[in-house]
Amino acid sequence: MVIFGIKNLNIWFGLIQALKNVSMDIQSNEILSVIGPSNSGKTTFLRMLNRLNDLMPNFRMGGEVKLDKKNIKEIDVELLRKMVGMVFALPLPLPLSIFDNVAYGIRMHGARNTKLLKERVESVLREAYLWEEVKDRLSSSAFKLSGGQQQRLCIARTLAVEPEVILFDEPCSGLDPISTAKIEDAMIKLKQKYTIVLVTNNVKQAARVGDRTAFFLGGELIELDKTDKIFTAPDDSRTDDYIRGKFG
Amino acid sequence: MMRNPYRTQNIAFFFLFLATLLIVVPVGLIVVIIIQKGLPAINWQFLSDIPRQGMRSGGIFPAIVGTLYLVTGAIVFALPIGLLAAVYLSEYSRDNALNRIIKLAIVNLAGVSSVVYGLFGLALFVVFFKLGASIISGSLTLGIMILPLIITASREALESVPHSFREVSLSLGASKWQTIRHIVLPNAIPGILTGTILGLGRAAGETAPILFTVAAFYLPQLPKSALDQAMALPYHLYVISTQVPNVDEKVRYGTALVLLTLVLVMNLVAIIIRYKFRKRKKW
Secondary structure (H helix, E strand, C coil): CEEEEEEEEEEECCCCCEEEEEEEEECCCCCEEEECCCCCHHHHHHHHHHHHHCCCCCEEEEEEECCCCECCCCCCHHHHHHHHEHHHCCCCCCEEEEEHHHHHHHHHHHCCHHHHHHHHHHHHHHHHCCCHHCCCCCCCEEHCCCCCHHHHHHHHHHEEEEEEEEECCCCCCCCCCCHHHHHHHHHHHHHCCEEEEEEEEHHHHHHHHHEEEEEEEEEEEEEEEEHHHHHHHHHHHHHHHHHHHCCC | CCCCCCHHHHHHHHHHHHHHHEEEEEEEHHHHHHHHHHHCCCCCCHCCEECCCCCCCCHHHHHHHHHHHHHHHHHHHHHHHHHHHHHHHHHHHCCHHHHHHHHHHHHHHHHHCCCHHHHHHHHHHHCCHHHCCCCHHHHHHHHHHHHHHHHHHHHHHHHHHHHHCCCCHCCCCCCCHHHHHHHHHHHHHHEEEEEEEEHHHHHHHCCCHHHHHCCCCCCCCCCCCCCECCCCCHHHHHHHHHHHCCCCHHHHHHHHHHHHHHHHHHHHHHHHHHHHHHHHHHC
């Protein structure tokens, strides 16, 4: 089932065109890896999906993005961001306790019942494989966790508002290989319930976890296909060059 | 002859240090002299009694109370307005001509000399709004004077909260106001408080803005309402130093010492608050 339908998407920041005529569908319950060199537009593409680009000055767009067949411009932006969660490149805990970090989004959407809140926090911390490590110190500061734990906390925080789609923006760029493996495991489990879009600079990561892979270059979508195909027999020679590390 | 780079450096260091010392010395001297000459005057009667014998003896209690009232009034007026304006300017306003003019106006307002505020207060509050020379007129005038200070400090505090926190909050579906209320403001409070207390210190020490708007030359009783005139420390100091003959030197320095202590205590509170929050700051 198509969850995101993107048609002729063009994005400008001032005079600079960041995305050029991008069209694609994102299927539900898949992991879509997005790869490409820096300035290829992959992060701009990602931040389009939850309208975080709107915060940038001089942002303009053309074309349309539909979530569940509804144009995202017509969806209330707070509701859209609740449905389309995001995990950022660096672990970004809020300056709150571990519990309050996870509960933050739920509370902002009006939850008051302490018992339900506790249950929800526990269940998403389990989903993010963090519960066992933090269950005894939920009230201590989130900054006391290690980088990998912080990133899993951020995943739990995103899960807590019950999104349909989770956007990962190079989520492992600051993490060691073991923490990275834990995050990747989590993503593979999560795709049973959620759709995942993963922007990554790590080509091997895209190969490990992606069902399909999209290759961006200079703001254009060069190729989008099954990950196996992209990594063994891509149609476009530029895709092949990038994957083999010839540029980028 | 070879030039010795270390010698040049040492000479440079010497002058840099001298310049720094020159800043510290006057401050130190002022404090020492005022304490030395004023401390003998300080006793319970001086702090708690009304001025007597044409202000040549007795105490300065009404002036202390007057200054406290004025400072409190100024802050009650200036903090909410200044904070709201700062939130608007740093979180909501777009970068357009109108907002640039507003920002420029605030910077210029901070540079206006205090006697101009005094005249403005006289024209607007005392005469136009018919509040008369009163605590409320003086408080409003002082409030307007410290507004730019509070706005500037609050804006800096708000803008020092990392942008990423806002993005995280918004990305979870929180509204802009929720983000400001729950993420930005709590983390900006130390900076806002520091700016506010420094503004208070300034309000407590100024003479010109209260000269025409509230200050009583001699009023040996406490004000009964906000529409009464009141004595205030800086103006009282001015009066006994220049307008009343034969005032004992230690009474003048004693008054100065009380005023100085009041302002220094406020600054100290600001420093402590900043220090405490900085230790708690975790990013």
